[in-house]
Amino acid sequence: MSRGAAGRAAIIGIGATEFSKDSGRTPMELAVESCEAALADAGLPAEKVDGMVTFSAEQNLEIEIARNLRIPALRHFSMVPHGGGAACGTIGQAAAAVHAGSADYVLCYRAFNERSWHRFGSGVQGRHGGAESFDISFSWTSPFGLLTPASWVAMFATRYMHQYGATSEDFGRVAVADRRHAANNPAAFFHEQPITLADHQESRWIVEPLRLLDCCQESDGGQALLVTTVERARDLAPTPAVIAAAAQGATDDQQAMRSYYRDNIAAIPEMGLCARQLWEATGLGPDDIQVANIYDHFTPLVLPQLEEFGFCRRGEAADFLRDGNIELGGRLPINTNGGQLGEAYIHGMNGIAEAVRQIRGTSVNQVDGVEHALVTAGTSVPTSALILGQDS
Amino acid sequence: MADSDTPLGGRPGSAGVNPGEEKAEFLAALCAQVGATGKPWTARDPVSEPVIRAWCDAMADGNPLYTSPDRAAAGPYGGIVAPPAMLQVWTMVGLHLGGPPERAVEDTPSAGVYQLLDDAGFVGVVATNATYSYDRLLRPGHLLTGTQTLAEVSEEKSTGLGVGHFVTTETLYTDQDGNRVGSMTLRILKFRPGTGRQGPEDDTAEERPVRPRPATNRSTDWFWDGCRAGQLRIQACDDCGHLQHPPAVRCLSCGGADLGHTIASGRGTLYSWAVPHYPQAPAFDYPLVVGLVELEEGVRLVSNVTGVRPDQLNVEMPLELHWLDTDDDTTLHQFRPAAPRRRDSTLAAGELEVGHRLPLSPVPIDTLLIVSTALATRDFQDVHHDPDAARAKGTPDIFMNILTSCGIVSRWIGDWAGPDVGWQSIDLRLGAPNHPGDTMTLSGSVTAVKSADGHDLVTVGFEGANSLGTHVSGTAELVFGDLPGGEA
Numbered sequence: 001m002s003r004g005a006a007g008r009a010a011i012i013g014i015g016a017t018e019f020s021k022d023s024g025r026t027p028m029e030l031a032v033e034s035c036e037a038a039l040a041d042a043g044l045p046a047e048k049v050d051g052m053v054t055f056s057a058e059q060n061l062e063i064e065i066a067r068n069l070r071i072p073a074l075r076h077f078s079m080v081p082h083g084g085g086a087a088c089g090t091i092g093q094a095a096a097a098v099h100a101g102s103a104d105y106v107l108c109y110r111a112f113n114e115r116s117w118h119r120f121g122s123g124v125q126g127r128h129g130g131a132e133s134f135d136i137s138f139s140w141t142s143p144f145g146l147l148t149p150a151s152w153v154a155m156f157a158t159r160y161m162h163q164y165g166a167t168s169e170d171f172g173r174v175a176v177a178d179r180r181h182a183a184n185n186p187a188a189f190f191h192e193q194p195i196t197l198a199d200h201q202e203s204r205w206i207v208e209p210l211r212l213l214d215c216c217q218e219s220d221g222g223q224a225l226l227v228t229t230v231e232r233a234r235d236l237a238p239t240p241a242v243i244a245a246a247a248q249g250a251t252d253d254q255q256a257m258r259s260y261y262r263d264n265i266a267a268i269p270e271m272g273l274c275a276r277q278l279w280e281a282t283g284l285g286p287d288d289i290q291v292a293n294i295y296d297h298f299t300p301l302v303l304p305q306l307e308e309f310g311f312c313r314r315g316e317a318a319d320f321l322r323d324g325n326i327e328l329g330g331r332l333p334i335n336t337n338g339g340q341l342g343e344a345y346i347h348g349m350n351g352i353a354e355a356v357r358q359i360r361g362t363s364v365n366q367v368d369g370v371e372h373a374l375v376t377a378g379t380s381v382p383t384s385a386l387i388l389g390q391d392s
Numbered sequence: 393m394a395d396s397d398t399p400l401g402g403r404p405g406s407a408g409v410n411p412g413e414e415k416a417e418f419l420a421a422l423c424a425q426v427g428a429t430g431k432p433w434t435a436r437d438p439v440s441e442p443v444i445r446a447w448c449d450a451m452a453d454g455n456p457l458y459t460s461p462d463r464a465a466a467g468p469y470g471g472i473v474a475p476p477a478m479l480q481v482w483t484m485v486g487l488h489l490g491g492p493p494e495r496a497v498e499d500t501p502s503a504g505v506y507q508l509l510d511d512a513g514f515v516g517v518v519a520t521n522a523t524y525s526y527d528r529l530l531r532p533g534h535l536l537t538g539t540q541t542l543a544e545v546s547e548e549k550s551t552g553l554g555v556g557h558f559v560t561t562e563t564l565y566t567d568q569d570g571n572r573v574g575s576m577t578l579r580i581l582k583f584r585p586g587t588g589r590q591g592p593e594d595d596t597a598e599e600r601p602v603r604p605r606p607a608t609n610r611s612t613d614w615f616w617d618g619c620r621a622g623q624l625r626i627q628a629c630d631d632c633g634h635l636q637h638p639p640a641v642r643c644l645s646c647g648g649a650d651l652g653h654t655i656a657s658g659r660g661t662l663y664s665w666a667v668p669h670y671p672q673a674p675a676f677d678y679p680l681v682v683g684l685v686e687l688e689e690g691v692r693l694v695s696n697v698t699g700v701r702p703d704q705l706n707v708e709m710p711l712e713l714h715w716l717d718t719d720d721d722t723t724l725h726q727f728r729p730a731a732p733r734r735r736d737s738t739l740a741a742g743e744l745e746v747g748h749r750l751p752l753s754p755v756p757i758d759t760l761l762i763v764s765t766a767l768a769t770r771d772f773q774d775v776h777h778d779p780d781a782a783r784a785k786g787t788p789d790i791f792m793n794i795l796t797s798c799g800i801v802s803r804w805i806g807d808w809a810g811p812d813v814g815w816q817s818i819d820l821r822l823g824a825p826n827h828p829g830d831t832m833t834l835s836g837s838v839t840a841v842k843s844a845d846g847h848d849l850v851t852v853g854f855e856g857a858n859s860l861g862t863h864v865s866g867t868a869e870l871v872f873g874d875l876p877g878g879e880a
């Protein structure tokens with residue numbers, strides 16, 4: 001997103017399907033339903049929509065959704081690559097588009113049956129053979145049995161533990177916080193199902209050092225968000241969640257999920273790049289953030305994200321977690337919807353919707369006096385992040 | 393004595409529940425000679441340097457006190473000594489003019505028991521436990537005599553290998569002057585092939601799918617060609633010398649387009665690791681150890697780490713390269729714990745504490761090792777060199793003999809302790825067999841230290857694990873510092 005767009009666009013509608021393990025519907029039905037819900041939330045007729053942004057991983061083409069919603073004309077459509085790393089990038093690109101005038105109302109969406117259809121966690125077992133760069137990239141890991149997202153991330157987790165003395169229990173504290181927050185959230189798959197640290201420690205290995213309860217869910221569901229300019233947003237009923245800034249990042253020797261070859265793999269430099277852009281564009285700092293949705297496909301990578309944004313010093317996130325800072329009432333409550341471990345794994349888009357609710361004051365785990373909410377997108381891939389703020 | 397704690401998973405046999413008169417009679421016959429002591433059996437040849445050298449070559453034991461006259465002369469014993477682990481070797485019957493020599497039942501009471509068991513179909517044989525105690529050092533010229541006592545024959549037991557009987561013998565060794573030099577307690581299992589829990593080989597097992605093959609193109613095929621040629625190639629910039637992995641089409645340091653490769657030494661350290669448990673792809677064995685290896689040339693690559701259990705992984709542990717053929721035209725680089733170096737100077741008394749860990753040592757098992765060590769220990773049992781005979785006796789392939797398990801464990805402990813270490817005893821318990829193609833990784837730690845009069849009596853607990861489980865475990869008692877009682 002260009003710096004000029006900072007603070008000039010807002011999220012004015014949010015809509016989701018229920019989150020489940022078996023939706024009983026096609027992903028296209030989920031996509032259309034969630035877009036309809038976002039438009040209903042905003043009170044905007046579909047024919048006003050003229051832009052759509054989604055993930056390059058999305059299987060529901062924007063033209064098919066537009067056909068179903070009877071959107072007559074799309075002036076801006078784009079896709080953001082790299083899986084869950086795209087989440088905040090879609091909002092950033094929508095904000096840039098409405099600020100630049102290439103569209104007035106942009107729907108950002110993601111919908112899938114990644115539990116009941118193709119299971120996301122199953123990874124790339126069958127992939128080999130092609131000669132394109134993307135196929136080649138798997139040759140350095142797949143023959144050795146690193147085939148799943150959990151296995152790719154485990155390599156970072158082990159090094160982080162070695163370098164900074166974090167433990168499996170520290171990772172567990174993220175899961176416990178997520179599930180505690182989810183327990184209050186009727187929309188969460190794990191509503192009223194909190195866990196203890198002991199539950200975490202007793203859960204089986206998926207890929208050492210990751211346990212089952214370190215891994216996010218695989219979910220069926222859809223989430224859509226409607227972006228427009230702040231001025232247009234003011235004409236609609238909901239409280240605008242101003243996009244104070246959004247940023248994308250890819251850095252040195254970047255690989256998809258497997259940036260194993262750079263100097264320090266216990267850090268997330270692409271998230272650090274996002275953080276610097278957000279602080280520069282807004283003039284804000286860590287002390288100005290009251291609540292955050294920190295991408296939690298696997299708990300270990302929550303820790304270095306807290307460090308990249310300066311909520312604690314490098315290598316000290318485990319101490320930050322031990323002090324209870326990420327729970328309700330703590331310094332920085334995170335994932336107040338339950339996160340992707342507790343609510344649902346919609347590739348980070350449901351986390352952005354929760355940040356909108358925190359700005360509106362309508363979260364089931366509402367934090368007092370929220371001026372700014374931070375959201376991060378998928379880690380270990382080129383990523384993105386954003387800050388939402390109140391309309392002044 | 394119950395054998396329910398045997399490493400082969402023995403449990404009280406059904407014989408106890410419904411013995412049957414026939415079984416009772418058979419057991420009585422087996423036990424008839426228990427307590428009997430055979431005639432002393434004197435070795436044909438004295439302890440000699442060539443036989444020591446052949447043993448050291450097969451075991452890869454480089455202790456100069458065993459083979460280097462000059463170093464040995466300058467050492468604590470003033471000359472060549474035999475490895476203590478060879479104690480049993482000298483009186484092994486071996487071959488005489490092409491066949492095993494006749495030994496009368498009254499010479500070795502166990503021979504009669506074995507014959508009865510063979511005749512009853514208990515033709516399978518494995519050693520399960522051995523305890524050696526060493527009283528005197530052996531030097532070239534010593535002529536040993538062994539005297540065997542039949543200590544025990546068990547009732548029928550069900551074990552993982554099959555239904556059988558354990559036979560325990562005790563052998564006392566003396567030198568030509570009648571001095572006691574050591575003793576051995578040996579327990580072997582004679583079992584009926586095909587009655588084990590694994591049962592006969594399963595021919596219906598589906599053929600295992602191959603691992604995902606690397607995708608290649610002209611920018612990377614040189615890497616995989618190198619693997620097939622046994623070379624771990626790293627992309628190198630012709631202009632600035634920068635090394636990089638995974639390969640790219642430009643130098644990531646200077647931007648140069650002229651890229652070649654260098655060949656890595658194969659030495660590195662573990663930078664990070666992951667152990668997938670779930671989901672399991674059928675091409676792999678789980679738990680699977682995947683390492684991020686930092687080569688000594690400074691680049692990292694993902695590889696499997698073999699010969700190590702997940703709980704033995706340590707970031708920064710030294711690793712060494714080996715290769716795995718995964719299909720007809722794919723060879724993958726693999727790493728395993730680097731073989732530890734032999735210590736030249738012996739650890740001193742006071743240097744060791746309980747909990748001190750010995751370095752991991754992977755021992756690749758192949759036919760050459762099993763056969764050459766069987767010969768070097770003068771063990772001509774067919775199960776150690778003849779695959780068909782081994783299969784007929786209920787095991788899938790030839791397997792390592794217990795004298796070699798003892799020899800390899802002793803070599804590894806000696807390499808860690810240093811050449812002058814004194815040996816008091818070693819106690820071994822055998823489990824999963826070492827078959828060709830497997831790797832046994834030795835691990836261990838100091839479990840007790842007793843200090844007295846300038847020496848430490850140190851107990852080492854050890855384990856050698858292969859893909860089937862624990863091959864060997866046990867303890868060794870070592871002396872560091874001034875040897876008690878001076879030169880034996």
Ligand SMILES: [Zn+2]
Pocket residue numbers: 629630631632633634643644645646647648
């Ligand atoms: Zn260069």
